[in-house]
Amino acid sequence: MNWKFPSLLVCVLLPLSVAASVADTAPDIASLRAKYLRTDPIPYPDDDPYSAAKAKLGHTLFFDPIFSASGTISCASCHKPDRGWEDGLPLAVGDARHSLKLKTPTLLDDAWLDRLGWDGRFHSLEQVTFAPIVANGNMDMSEVGVETRLASIPQYVQDFSAAFGDAAITRKRIEMAMATYERSIVSTEAPFDRWVEGDDNAINASAKRGFAIFNGKGRCNECHSGWAFTDGSFHDIGVAKDDDIGRGRLFPTSVKLRHAFKTPTLRDVTLRAPYMHDGSVPTLEAVIDLYDKGGVDRPSRAEVIKPLHLSGQEKADLLAFLQTLTGKPQHVDAPTPPR
Ligand code: HEC
Numbered sequence: 001m002n003w004k005f006p007s008l009l010v011c012v013l014l015p016l017s018v019a020a021s022v023a024d025t026a027p028d029i030a031s032l033r034a035k036y037l038r039t040d041p042i043p044y045p046d047d048d049p050y051s052a053a054k055a056k057l058g059h060t061l062f063f064d065p066i067f068s069a070s071g072t073i074s075c076a077s078c079h080k081p082d083r084g085w086e087d088g089l090p091l092a093v094g095d096a097r098h099s100l101k102l103k104t105p106t107l108l109d110d111a112w113l114d115r116l117g118w119d120g121r122f123h124s125l126e127q128v129t130f131a132p133i134v135a136n137g138n139m140d141m142s143e144v145g146v147e148t149r150l151a152s153i154p155q156y157v158q159d160f161s162a163a164f165g166d167a168a169i170t171r172k173r174i175e176m177a178m179a180t181y182e183r184s185i186v187s188t189e190a191p192f193d194r195w196v197e198g199d200d201n202a203i204n205a206s207a208k209r210g211f212a213i214f215n216g217k218g219r220c221n222e223c224h225s226g227w228a229f230t231d232g233s234f235h236d237i238g239v240a241k242d243d244d245i246g247r248g249r250l251f252p253t254s255v256k257l258r259h260a261f262k263t264p265t266l267r268d269v270t271l272r273a274p275y276m277h278d279g280s281v282p283t284l285e286a287v288i289d290l291y292d293k294g295g296v297d298r299p300s301r302a303e304v305i306k307p308l309h310l311s312g313q314e315k316a317d318l319l320a321f322l323q324t325l326t327g328k329p330q331h332v333d334a335p336t337p338p339r
């Protein structure tokens, strides 16, 4: 009678061990899904807390071409709300109609990032504000020039008083108002979010397989992590060439930061072609092909970037997944500049 006991054990344990080995290789979709739940409220810094008056003023300033020398381009000329807060150009074009060296990045969900710019040299939204304004080839203005222009407009004098308690129009106040507005630039609910929240039909079977590849074979989640799909960090994915060294300029002795750029969010990614810091990749299909090949093999390239050997179906699934990250269209008013 003893023989029955081990065979029973085998019957029970064999399927269990098979199940365990499958779980080791295939990601556990339910627990992965939970990692992408949006929870955090917009963070505002202690030295620039939210106020409705500041946000409203910042919104008006963001859309006002008064910040460019020619008076024709505003922040919103490059960061366009209906293009995922980018401009659809491979390289940004400034006030003098010359191309800059970088593509306009999205502003979506920037409130959660503590390093901004493709190379991360800015530490806050406040700090970014005057960089495009005074940059040669971008808006071509001076700090005093901007303050003088704004102070000549009675409506602005009133709006600065409402936001800050008195009528002084200073660089710091402009930065605070713009940044308060920019923190409200948050991605909207996408089909992917509805799926994460439990609606199993919100995305199709191909996109669900793509999600598994994103978090498994593709290892995309190692950098595009969490609900905003970014680790806020800098990597060489094997795209940039020659002296285009990104964050390497700030850390010349670091091997890994050579050619490293900020991991962009993948929110609204379908609205934001062309892709990468240099706009060199025209479509999402081409982005996936690039990761499939693994980019240029060199010492700076991130460890996780290597040829993926994806099948045609796997590439299609990954694309279907990326397409579920585009949120409901957001309607953003473009206020008429006060004059
Ligand atoms: C000519 C197009 C253009 C204009 C106008 C422009 N930007 Fe940008 N913006 C860019 C480019 C290009 C970058 C990337 C710069 C870099 O990485 O060094 C950028 C980067 C940024 C970033 C950092 C985003 C991130 O996630 O890293 C912020 C914030 C920003 N701009 C806000 C503004 C504001 C505010 C204004 C108006 C005062 C403005 N921009 C005007 C093209 C533009």
Ligand code: HEC
Binding pocket: 214, 218, 219, 220, 221, 222, 223, 224, 234, 235, 236, 237, 239, 240, 261, 262, 263, 264, 265, 266, 269, 272, 274, 275, 276, 277, 278, 284, 287, 288, 291, 302, 304, 305, 318
């Ligand atoms: C080692 C970190 C890392 C991994 C892994 C990674 N990415 Fe990226 N991703 C980045 C960085 C950094 C950039 C920006 C590079 C640049 O501009 O030169 C980027 C850019 C992109 C872009 C373009 C976004 C834009 O706004 O221009 C897409 C789309 C993208 N990645 C998707 C993926 C997919 C899909 C995978 C998995 C197959 C993946 N990434 C794996 C770091 C990573």
